[in-house]
Amino acid sequence: MQFWPRKKAKRIYARVHSYPASNEAKLLGFAGYKVGMIHSIIVDNKKTTLTKGTEISCPLTVIECPPLKIASIKFYKKTISGLKLVSEILAEKHDKELERKLNVPKKITKKVEDIKDYDDIRLLVYTQPKLTGIGKKKPEVFEIHLGGKKEDKLKYAQEKLGKEVKIDEIFKEGNQLDIHAITKGKGFQGPVKRFGISLRSHKSEKSIRNPGSLGGWKAQGHVMYRVAHAGQMGFHERTEKNKWILKISSDPSQVNPKSGFKNYGLVKSQYILVKGSIQGPKKRIIRFNNSFRPSRKLPSEPPRITVISSIE
Secondary structure, eight states: OTTOSOOOOSSSSOOOOOOOOOSSSSBSEEEEEEEEEEEEEEEOOOTTOTTTTSEEEEEEEEEEOOOEEEEEEEEEEEETTEEEEEEEEEOSOOOGGGGGTSOOOSOOOOOGGGOOOOSEEEEEEEOOGGGSSSOOOOOOEEEEEBOSOHHHHHHHHHHHTTSEEOGGGTOOTTOEEEEEEEOOOOEEEOHHHHHOOOOOOTTSSSOSSSOSOOOTTGGGTOOOTTSOOOEEESOOEEEEEEEEEEEEESOGGGTOOTTOBTTTBOOOSOEEEEESOOSSOTTOEEEEEEOSSOOSSSOSSOOEEEEEOOOO
16 A cells, blocks of 8 residues: 555655654755666675675666755744744855745844744755756755754754755765655556556457456446556655665766766766665656664675776
8 A cells, every 4th residue: 555546756856754863963864866877896795695705796876966055944843733843044155056946035134043942953955966967957955854962953053054064974884775766757557567467368358458357346336446557657756775885985987987877977976886776767866864774684884895897
């Protein structure tokens, strides 16, 4: 039931509803742009594997992560019906590209010192796609939770307001991530491609690529939701858990092919290498945070990468 209804996502970047708790005062999430996949040779460092200590092939996904900028501090108060926004303090300086997304006031009258009664603090951040090669200027804007105590959150928020936050300040190599993104859209597809049902006999009546029975409730003019019907496929919000960060780097020459990545171009800023594949097409915004239930099978230290293939 977690995949119903199978309809399009409301926007092109995912909503993150909750974050794992942290005692450290810092952002609990980050975002980047999917570049593509490469392959590498790593020295396997898992304790329980037969290939421990030997070189094995490993597929990697490259996510370019230009620094996030803090647009505002948001103060929340607990109420009977949940958290309610009490006040918001905007940064005095911001990128002109932010005005493509928000109506930013010219004068800022509120100050952090004026706000006394609040229970939680979150930061409104925006991305900097202009630092990548995807040919985009309009940033994505979203909230990220903070870790630590109430006083530590306020101190961190004041320090970072209007400034950049880099990926290596938030995550380390070897961390496990929960990836939130919108999958690649496939449009309106039939039940064979959408659900993988088998083709009917060539002697069947009317259709071959349709489900044979519409279920037991057909007589009431109602078709069960379990029946495989045609509809929207892809462009759904999905979360993939426990993806392993193998490398965080500021040297794009280690991964860039000579002619750039297909349908993306050259990586120009900081990036991370994540083991395995990730949902969504190239250039899509990917949001991620520390894993809620990290796998015990993965070591806390990443494996040593001996070879990175720059050929897609």
